[in-house]
Amino acid sequence: MLSGFGDRGTGEVGETLDSLExxxxxxxxEQRYGVELELSDEVFAGMATVTGAVDTLARVLPGAQGHG
Known part of the structure; x- marks a missing residue:
């Protein structure tokens, strides 16, 4: 999904995410899953890497454990 930001190849996406990414x-x-995520500053801060974002989204998205 992140490769869509800036029209990059999947190999061009680094592990660290800046605030804009x-x-x-x-x-x-939110658009893809039709949800509105209410993320605290602490949760948002834990998403500074791709791994952190994936782990956090798996916890906060309704039914995410069933996706895979």
């Missing part, structure tokens, strides 16, 4: 990712997830 993270904001874009959250907007894309």
């Amino acid at each position: 993270l904001t874009w990712l959250i907007a894309q997830v």
Whole structure:
């Protein structure tokens, strides 16, 4: 999904996310899954990496454990 930001190849997406990438990712997830995520500053801070974002989204998205 992050490769869509800036029209990059999947190999060009690094592990670290800047705030603009993270904001874009959250907007894309909300649109794709039809949800509105209410993330605290602490949760948002834990999403500074791709791994952190994936782990956090798996916890906060309704029914995410069933996706895979």
